[in-house]
Amino acid sequence: MDSQTVTLTALGYALVGMAYTAFVLRLWLTGYLRAPRNPSAVYLFGAVASTALWGWLELVVRDGRPLYWLLLGILADVLRYGCWYGFMLTLCRSSRNGKLPQGMAWLPWLAVCIIAFGVLAPFIGLLNIVAAGDAERLLLISAMALPVLAMVLLEQIYRNVTEDSRWNVKPLSLGLAGTFLFDLYLYSQAVLFKRLDSDVLSIRGAVHALMVLLLLLSTTRRNDWIASIRVSQKAAFHSATLLVAGAYLLFISAVGYYVRYFGGEWGRALQVGVVFSALIVLMVLAVSGSFRAKLRVLVGKHFFRYRYDYREEWLKFTQTLSSNHSPQDMGQQVVRALADMLESPGGGLWMKSTGEPVFRQTAHWNLVTTLDKEDADSPLCQFLAVSGWVINLEEFRSYSKRYGDLTLPLWLHSIAQAWLVVPLTSGGELIGFVVLARARTTIDVNWEVNDLLKTAGRQAASYLAQMRATEALLEVRKFDAFNRMSAFVVHDLKNIVTQLSLMLKNAKRLHANPEFQQDMLMTVENSLDRMRQLMLQLREGATPPGTAVGVDLGAIIQRISAVAAKRGRQLEVTLVDKVITRGHEERLERIIGHVVQNAFDATDPSGRVWLTLDRASGQARIEIGDTGHGMSEEFVQERLFKPFQTTKQAGMGIGAYESFQYVQELGGKILVKSALNKGTLVTLLLPLFEVQQESDLNVLGAS
Template sequence: MVSDLGYGLNSLAHLALLLLLLTVRKPGVAKHLLVLATATTVIWSTSLITLFFGPISLSWLLTVDIVKQLAWLLFLASCIQTNFQSLHHVLRRPTTLMILAPACFALASPYFFAANPAWSFLTLIVLSLEVLVLLEVVYRQAGREQWAFKPLIIYLGAANVFEFVTYANATMVNQVEVGYIAARGYIYFLLMPLLVISIRRIHHWGIDIFISRDVVLHSSLLLVAGGYLFVMAVIGYAINFVGGSWGATVQIILVVMSFALLATVFLSNAFRTKIKIFITKHFFANQYDYRVEWVKLTKWLTRSGESTSDVYHAGLTGLLNAVQYDSGLLFKVSKSGIECIAKASQLSHADIDEKQISMLNKLVEYSGENGWIIDTDAYLVKPFDYEGLKLDREVLKQWNYQLFIPFMQDNNVWGFAVLAAGDKEKVTLNWEVKDYLNAVSEQVGTFIQHHEAAQVVAENAQFAAFNRMSAFVLHDLKNVLAQVDLILANAQQHKHNPEFIEDTFETLEHTKARMEKMLKQLTDKKVVEDSVNDEQCLSSVIDEVIKQRCSSLSPVPKLHLMKERSVVVDKEKVANVLYHLISNAQQATSDDGEIDVVLNVDSAQNTQLVLIEDSGIGMEKSFIEERLFKPFDTTKGNAGMGIGAYDAKTYLESIGGKLVVTSEVGKGSCFTLHFPIV
């Protein structure tokens, strides 16, 4: 009578829920299978009311229990994927067939051979474990909707844990305890409101979103415990089958072994990590749909502009979009150090100081050895995960960025990006995120490096055209040289004013000498190759350039020697570089303006600085970034070739230095040349 009341209340409660579900016209396979599972529960509960159907036989109890579990398993199978269009689509999946196979076999087996009830007990234990495993999968796939699925998980989880205990006990004692059967109706009835709450919260089924792996190991430990209980049930059945009984010795052995197993799982970091990776790799869906993400990234990169700065920015934002972050910096590594080439930052303090630059250099060196992506937040908690990496923890605490992602080229670090989540949710750098970011960074790095290679090819093509033009220039120079030779020959025969003529001869001879040198540089590669770097004081080179080549044009530059150390350079090449930059400054400055050439030493960077400052018209930031160092791009029309600034920058970089330009429209410009001190 007591059990009838519980099953009756449960039948009425689930019948009311079934009627409510039938009044809702909501499409979806999961919804229809939920109706089926609820209806099956109503029939199952009603069939166990002895007042209506008399005493319940064991075979009938086992059959209706298996049918109930079969209906709920089918419902859960429909919740783990989004693209089901019909029941046929659910049933034709191999995974669904594997889920339903034990229940179907248990229902069909009595028609072919006489089965021992103990095997049915084992089958129901397996079905309960199946439900628990599927609940775990559904909960993980719910992501942000976990709060909606939680009541459903508790409802089915608690009910099936009770079913598991009921039949585990029946396996050990070879009979179903009446007390368990009598309590089931009340348990299902009391849990049923959780199912109602979950149905009210969930607006769709089969959600394909982020799988939370932070709780993979902890929840999987429940399966370990369940497996242990299952083993105990099997052992109990075997002992009971041969007519024995549990002895104190066996109980002590099993208890000690269970504690040893749990201690191993909880205390062994390596063991837990291996279990976690194995489970997430082989039993759960990927966090990212690689095909979709790959197409998105490719489309984003192909929409970038043609300028180098646009390509850098597109690469950085593509990387940010891949992990849904909103702030980041892109750096390029060169002989002279690291240079920030793109920014996409929403942070209030996006600039980095010298200590942080030193930290980045250590990260570059570390990643250059192994190509690792580094989570600086994780380093603060688990520095032993990055063996050999030593970072200043105080500097790291002030660091605003989480992820350090290197771009490799020929086993060297070409550059790197640092990313920050900002207001977005931070990603956890597990094995899958690492693989995903490695693939993304490989594509972004290849995209940027391909653009740079294309730029080099384009520049080489321009120089090839320039070389063709040089053939005509050489021809004209030869003609001029022949004319000068003729003037010199005739002038020596017609001297009227010896002093004047002598000065004229000296000037012409100097001009001839320079033209011959130009011809040699254009026609003989060995002249360039045989140039020798030697130790020079730049003040003497600058003074010579100003007096011999820049004094005829106003304003005349002024040299200011603050501090100087000798450098190893090609004197003639440096003289040409300085002449081009000073000449450009003179052309950009009015006659009453000022041009100062300042020499100083940066002891921290161990570089000799040459600052060419003018009070001219200045340049816009976009011009400096996009055109100033682009060869053959000139603002002087036919009067200029547009290779002076480009030549200066490439030469300084070739010797390990750099050229930095600052300018303000209407106030002037400053070209700072960094020469490494050896």
């Protein structure tokens, strides 16, 4: 190293010594070692003190001291890692029995081995034991192994800490992760290239000194650090994966070194080739579903009492079922959710056909499609419905007596991948079953797997039953909408039939009258146009064709008055002002005409029916009154605007309902005042459609 690099390195370790010495004094003054002593506090004090000692020893080594000072510095480095191991393992202990969770019981032994290896490695080099191999190489590998295990322990703490304790442990995790990752980078690079990077080594002390700020912040939050910790299978799986990857990289580093050592001139090229090939293999294993499945089964089988983390499994299962974007995808989501529980690569869903007592394949995922049907009263379906068992086809082939007199259909035998048959029952009824393909790894289908699949099958069945009920409800709603629209059409056809019947009745008496002939042609033409519109409405829906436009209400009222006059009835019309509203002219005319016709029907020929058009409160107002029979208050409030409710003997009760719905669509209102034997007043309030007769430019020019 040059003088500047040596100076930078010395300053970094001086910072480590001063910072951690100050940290030790603070812990002492705050009573971290007072009785009763908390084990985590003792280990933390030891880790901070040994780090301070390591910093001062490394500073002394930079002054050119004898070799044993370097040995003391290395041992101090191993000691501080040992104290951090003890601190993190203490945090992982259960608050109830003081023991590590079952999945972590092996970690203390691994920590002891790595610490022992770290202590022995410098003595091997000092004693020049040739049989152990290259002493410098062993020293670098041992230094690399220390941060690898430290990162595994730190990951266990942060992944499994409760939410309320994560705030306490977050600065600690960040500070330790910074120091461990830096050391891992430094020594992994040294193992690969058989030398320490002087630039990285020169700032090692400064990086460790900066991390003390985060550690200090953690000590100000909570003395007991975390209330409790529980190791989940997911965290154990990730930790095992990280540990396997670290061990694999250490092994490849050693292999690479010996390849380079014995490779002669080709040694460096061979080393690069070996390392690159090993990284490719590691990537292949990382994305391999079979490898991950084998590792997950290994972790669950050997480190936990139960194979499954039921909370994680249920959350994942529910999320998979809820992620479908359409009812058509629900079947495949059910298959995937069940398959993921057992590392199965595929499966198929059989459900009961609508209106047919057979089960057919309705969804499949990475499984062959089959058109074979299974009768609902077949031995397979009856066995699934009555027992609710999960059928293990491999067990059935070797020991069929466990399933009684069950016989399997030929189509199920023909599916080479078939492994398990999971019943889907809801409300005691078999609504379907799932056939899962053989798992990627060997899985013992024991009582735990059977219980999990049966419970998950019931949950999936409830989703499928709900989906079918929703589809049936949508169909009912569609039929309801069609029936409602048909009622409107029938009501309009009744009015057309009434007009044509009246015309035919008068034709016998006035068929030779030219005016009657002209009026008859107009009536037939209008009736034909109206029937065409009804056909279009049936085809396109309940909304009338065309868009809402400005409609002159005065012109509509004049036409209605003329029609009433031809029928021998007088409508007293008062038009205060020209009023234009927004809507469909033909439909507005039908609604106003319907109200007028109701007034005529309820009023004797000697009575009065009147209509007034004006503006009120920024709205178009149409008042239609009569002196007829009237309606009760109860009928107006409860029955008037409901379909199929009427006071007429031959009526259908659709016209008032249709009028109310359409006026509301336009943003208007219908108000009714009525009294028995006194008459009725119907007020239609419609939005105004203002038409400006003059341009704004003309107005500005005039001013």
